[in-house]
Amino acid sequence: MASSTLTRRGLLRGVGTATVVTSCVRKPNDGKSDHPPITNVHTPAEIGPEPTSVSFTLDGKPAIVQVEPRVTLLEALRLDLDVTGPKLVCDRGACGACTVMVDGVPRNACMMLAHDVAGANVTTVAALGTPEALSELQAAFVRHDALQCGFCTSGMLVSCAALLQRRGPTRNKLTAEEVEDAIAGNLCRCGTYPHVVAAVLETAGAPPPTSRRGEA
Ligand code: FES
Ligand code: FES
Numbered sequence: 001m002a003s004s005t006l007t008r009r010g011l012l013r014g015v016g017t018a019t020v021v022t023s024c025v026r027k028p029n030d031g032k033s034d035h036p037p038i039t040n041v042h043t044p045a046e047i048g049p050e051p052t053s054v055s056f057t058l059d060g061k062p063a064i065v066q067v068e069p070r071v072t073l074l075e076a077l078r079l080d081l082d083v084t085g086p087k088l089v090c091d092r093g094a095c096g097a098c099t100v101m102v103d104g105v106p107r108n109a110c111m112m113l114a115h116d117v118a119g120a121n122v123t124t125v126a127a128l129g130t131p132e133a134l135s136e137l138q139a140a141f142v143r144h145d146a147l148q149c150g151f152c153t154s155g156m157l158v159s160c161a162a163l164l165q166r167r168g169p170t171r172n173k174l175t176a177e178e179v180e181d182a183i184a185g186n187l188c189r190c191g192t193y194p195h196v197v198a199a200v201l202e203t204a205g206a207p208p209p210t211s212r213r214g215e216a
Helices: 008-024 071-082 136-143 153-172 178-181 193-203
Strands: 052-058 063-067 099-102 106-110 121-123
Touching: 063 071, 099 153, 106 153, 136 153, 136 193, 153 178, 153 193, 178 193
Parallel strands: 052 121
Antiparallel strands: 052 063, 099 106, 099 121
């Protein structure tokens, strides 16, 4: 077949490329956009490839690490600061075992660079309570059997603690669906989800979940 002939595969490839290019190119401001013009664009200071120090607040205390720009927050926590509450499981943002709060928002630490949290407040499961003095939420997890192997538990606790913080004084209005949404990124291969939901609702002072088909 002559090279100038349009094949089905060639057409699809061309359309796909055009779509990607079109969606990546910023449209010119035609004055009709709902979005205000971006005015605070700045070029970040260049760092690396050598280790550079980054400081932030970790579980309420100042922390500083000396890491290359490619190092993830999870690596910096576990390997440089010996903070092993956030777990390394998938290392690609799929399981939530590494969840920490960054300025109160649950984030996958494996998907952030350590340098991205410069000046931020990072909270791990270690800040929620201690073995001798469990937080209300941790105690509820124990009462409700909300953990089995425990590998997802630290990330699960951080996501749930962030939800309770977000709801503040209205947390007693929490519903099971809201808790399920909050832990949607936390995978538990032991299937503890209904127990986690019950523990969070009890901690929040919200009505307990209504049992569903197939659940105890
Ligand atoms: S280890 Fe970060 S999401 Fe799985
Ligand atoms: S308790 Fe085992 S993965 Fe959740």
